[in-house]
Amino acid sequence: MTGVPQRTRMSAPDALPRPDVLVPQPYELPVPTRFRLANGASGLAYDLPGQYVLSVRLSVPMPLRVEPRDLEGVATIMARTLDEGTARHTSVEFARLLERRGVAIGCGVGDSGLSVELDVAKHHLAYGLDLMHQCLAEPAFPAEEVARQVSTRLAEIEQERSVASHRAAAEFAATFYSPVGRSSRPVGGTAETVAAITRDAVVAFHAEHVAPAEATVVVAGDLAGLDVVAELDLSLGRWGTPDTYRSPGPWQVTPRADDRARIVVVDRPGSVQTELMIGAPGPDRRHPGGWAPYPLLGFLVGGSPTARIDAVLREDKGYTYGIRSTFRPRRRGGVFITAGSVRSEVTGDALRLLLDVLEHGREGFTQDEVDHAAQFLVLTAPSRYATADTIADEAASLSFDGLDTGFTSRNLVEIAGMDAERAGAAYREFIDGRWTVVLVGDAASFLADVQALGRGDVTVVPN
Amino acid sequence: MADIAYPIAERTLPNGLRVIVSQDRTVPSVTVNLWVKVGSRDEVPGRTGFAHLFEHLMFQGSANVASGEHFSALMGVGGRLNATTWFDRTNYFETVPKGALELALWLEADRQGRLLDALTQENLDNQRDVVKEEKRQRYDNAPYGHAMRDVYATLFPEGHPYHHPTIGSMEDLEAATLDDVHAFFATHYGPNNTVLTLVGDISPEDGFAAVEKYFGPLPPSAVARAEGSMPPLAPLTGPVRLERSEPVPNDRLYLAFRLPADATPEFHAVGLAMDAIGGLSSSRLVEHLVRQERLVTGLTAHPLGFAGGVSLGLISADISAGVDPADVERAICAELERFAETGPTDIEMESAVAETERAWLSALASHDDRADHISHYAALHDDTAYINTFLAQVRAVTVEEVRAAAARYLQPSSRAVVAYLMAPGPIADEELS
Known part of the structure; x- marks a missing residue:
């Protein structure tokens, strides 16, 4: 380096011996207080001393198959318009009411249902809950706000199409799931269906599908001196079930495409990288063999720079900034996803190596590998679940599945005692060499290499 | 509180x-x-x-x-x-x-x-x-x-x-x-x-x-960097711009401003100004351009605090289909001029401070983030206890200080505009000369 005076480097003395690590005490996630509100909603309260911003999460289970086929995305538009005006306040007034006390409300829809999130400083809890109640019980869905959310979603669809990872996820869903199932299409709808959404459609959808009867509300944070149940009874507890409400009924297995085991290339000429998404069926949380092996397997195979995948593709080959694997449970069934990006010209070799690593797992894992992954997952839990929002998010996410954080604690115990044989068997149960592969990139620069791998049909589609 | x-x-x-x-x-x-x-x-x-x-x-x-x-x-x-x-x-x-x-x-x-x-x-x-x-x-x-x-x-x-x-x-x-x-x-x-x-x-x-x-055994081997050694960089005295034609999904404008260095009263004041102008969901630009006129589908405004004599203020706007970005830029500039003259309303001040409070408390909720904030202000601003005093500093900012900071740092004539405009074709990778 220029401009630096010449100097003699001071050398460090030899290091002390590597210190031993003291084994930590066993850990359980905080245990909630359970209650039920007058309107039937279930409640969980987690007291986390020192967490001065409280996190409130409301989960309303709702399978997206209840959306009319020609209006898919209506649940998303409905959710995004909940806080854009109520019976008492215009959209602008409502935004101001929230922000004058630093109250953050977010509403969204995933494949399990509607989520409403409230983050609020402890001393403004009652104020925040009142506004959250207004969003749920008396949304006005002003026509101009619905129209604006439709425009915004249409712009977002184009933005998602332009981002390689989003584009890959959309093509993966379309390839992996049967076209008869809602899961094969975007949660937020397509341009055609979103453009058809009107205020009337939003109002009708809300009236039929949003109610407290099967909902769960979670409150997490420093609850000292607060009567959370009383606060909720005065707010969300007064949210009633409309006569028009229809229970979603039993959850169904998401049908997979018969021809899901194939390679699809989304052609983006000039792209300097290829986004890869590789998937196979996986378990849900109620899998008869237990859920516990799967977080561990995802981590062991592709959860860190030293996991099996990045040990080869990043640290040995330098093909990627990082590729991650994870088992994602859904209400019924699940999916094992591996995703990341590599530079265009090595796409063929990277795919070969990736499939090799993934399939090599069928031969099993060493007890050392399993122990290492188990230690990470179990011993990081206290700090991963240390804040109000992380506990609330975990509890809310599990509530869609009729579970709570006791499930997480029980899994940690099972993970801690995992033996390599069980882990290997759990992996083999799902990984059979039949993969759905999506590659988003410059087809001309790698198509021949990918075809030469002999891993099945290769289809090229436009971006 | x-x-x-x-x-x-x-x-x-x-x-x-x-x-x-x-x-x-x-x-x-x-x-x-x-x-x-x-x-x-x-x-x-x-x-x-x-x-x-x-x-x-x-x-x-x-x-x-x-x-x-x-x-x-x-x-x-x-x-x-x-x-x-x-x-x-x-x-x-x-x-x-x-x-x-x-x-x-x-x-x-x-x-x-x-x-x-x-x-x-x-x-x-x-x-x-x-x-x-x-x-x-x-x-x-x-x-x-x-x-x-x-x-x-x-x-x-x-x-x-x-x-x-x-x-x-x-x-x-x-x-x-x-x-x-x-x-x-x-x-x-x-x-x-x-x-x-x-x-x-x-x-x-x-x-x-x-x-x-x-x-303790490691020698003091580095050339210790003296903080405060970078001189202040005054606001631009005339607008500058860069336009790129790229295969982006929608036109987007970035309006950037030179702000004072982080962790100073003026930086807090201009941060509150940016909240009131475009950072809050109830801010002026969001209300007018996003909600009422629908000229843009999204707009953000926030300061990025740096230690070396200058920080960066950024307003970005995703232009609605069929809208001329020039109209959006004019509307933003007009609002900046108005704000520099009149300053924030009491409700805007109240909202900007309340949002800052919640965001700060959230940022300190985990050990990891709290440690990072402590190191940040100790290393760059020689202020070890900043995490405890920041909110009091923000609450002490007056309406007039916010107006004055906006008038000094957020004038249309001090803007640098970067426009990404839609064009078909492969993504280019030319380096800026």
């Missing part, structure tokens, strides 16, 4: 290492967070991207640690860890069960003090490839991926330390030799150019003793 009062204890070791301990026994873990006072602003022409490449090399082994072992040794005992590079600094951090604190300190001390024993050409070549993929993933292969590079280059003059982005140029990285890497380490890495913060289940006495045990 009540003021926050996280405990802060501080000690500087004889070798210059500044150590801060903030005890919090709610969770049986400890965060170790180091800020090394070297970032992309310290890079010289022809060697951009170096601070960041170097951050990668810090995971490739040191005298007593094998390549990749820093990750695996800590993850295997329940550690979560990473590192990042920015204009003003490079940070390294891990959160570990308290029984693994000494191992974390031993590993950190080994790489902070004894890296070069293990550095090889092979590691350098491999991590250079990884960094190139990071650049392709985050910048080259993403819509608007080079927008911030363009903003820095347009707002800050050629040769200014903030003119080039942290990722740097791949040509410069290609030219990097092992000798360069050795010189970089020798110049910037050492206890006398570093702040180390512990947050978690540990007393100040035990924390100081543990840090002293592993870091």
Whole structure:
């Protein structure tokens, strides 16, 4: 380096011996207080001393198959318009009411249902809950706000199409799931269906599908001196079930495409990288063999720079900034996803190596590998679940599945005692060499290499 | 609301290492967070991207640690860890069960003090490839991926330390030799150019003793960077602009402004102004351009605080289909002019302060983030207790100070505009000249 005076480097003395690590005490996630509100909603309260911003999460289970086929995305538009005006306040007034006390409300829809999130400083809890109640019980869905959310979603669809990872996820869903199932299409709808959404459609959808009867509300944070149940009874507890409400009924297995085991290339000429998404069926949380092996397997195979995948593709080959694997449970069934990006010209070799690593797992894992992954997952839990929002998010996410954080604690115990044989068997149960592969990139620069791998049909589609 | 009062204890070791301990026994873990006072602003022409490449090399082994072992040794005992590079600094951090604190300190001390024993050409070549993929993933292969590079280059003059982005140029990285890497380490890495913060289940006495045990023997080997050495950079005196035609999904405008340095009363004031103008959901620009006129589908405004004499204020707007970006730019400029004359309303002030309060409390909720904030203000602003005093400083800002700050820093005539306009075709990767 220029401009630096010449100097003699001071050398460090030899290091002390590597210190031993003291084994930590066993850990359980905080245990909630359970209650039920007058309107039937279930409640969980987690007291986390020192967490001065409280996190409130409301989960309303709702399978997206209840959306009319020609209006898919209506649940998303409905959710995004909940806080854009109520019976008492215009959209602008409502935004101001929230922000004058630093109250953050977010509403969204995933494949399990509607989520409403409230983050609020402890001393403004009652104020925040009142506004959250207004969003749920008396949304006005002003026509101009619905129209604006439709425009915004249409712009977002184009933005998602332009981002390689989003584009890959959309093509993966379309390839992996049967076209008869809602899961094969975007949660937020397509341009055609979103453009058809009107205020009337939003109002009708809300009236039929949003109610407290099967909902769960979670409150997490420093609850000292607060009567959370009383606060909720005065707010969300007064949210009633409309006569028009229809229970979603039993959850169904998401049908997979018969021809899901194939390679699809989304052609983006000039792209300097290829986004890869590789998937196979996986378990849900109620899998008869237990859920516990799967977080561990995802981590062991592709959860860190030293996991099996990045040990080869990043640290040995330098093909990627990082590729991650994870088992994602859904209400019924699940999916094992591996995703990341590599530079265009090595796409063929990277795919070969990736499939090799993934399939090599069928031969099993060493007890050392399993122990290492188990230690990470179990011993990081206290700090991963240390804040109000992380506990609330975990509890809310599990509530869609009729579970709570006791499930997480029980899994940690099972993970801690995992033996390599069980882990290997759990992996083999799902990984059979039949993969759905999506590659988003410059087809001309790698198509021949990918075809030469002999891993099945290769289809090229436009971006 | 009540003021926050996280405990802060501080000690500087004889070798210059500044150590801060903030005890919090709610969770049986400890965060170790180091800020090394070297970032992309310290890079010289022809060697951009170096601070960041170097951050990668810090995971490739040191005298007593094998390549990749820093990750695996800590993850295997329940550690979560990473590192990042920015204009003003490079940070390294891990959160570990308290029984693994000494191992974390031993590993950190080994790489902070004894890296070069293990550095090889092979590691350098491999991590250079990884960094190139990071650049392709985050910048080259993403819509608007080079927008911030363009903003820095347009707002800050050629040769200014903030003119080039942290990722740097791949040509410069290609030219990097092992000798360069050795010189970089020798110049910037050492206890006398570093702040180390512990947050978690540990007393100040035990924390100081543990840090002293592993870091105390390291010599004060770095050329310590003096903060406050970069002169202030005044607002632009006339608008500048850069337009790019790219295959982006919608037209997007970035309006950038030179703001005062972070952690100053004027920076707090201009931050509140930006909230009121476009940062809040109830802000003027969101109300007019997003909700009423629907000229844009989304708009954000926020300050990015830097330590070296100047910060960056950024307004970005996603233009609605069929709308002329020039109309949006005119509307934003008109609102900036109005705000500079009249200042915020009481409700705007109340909202901006309340949102700042919640965001700050949330930012301090986890041990990891709290430690990072403590290190930040200790390293760059010599203010160890800043996390406890920031909100009082913000609440003390007056309506008139907000107006005056906007009038000085957020004038339309001081804007740098970067426009990304839709064009069909492959994503270009030309470098800004």
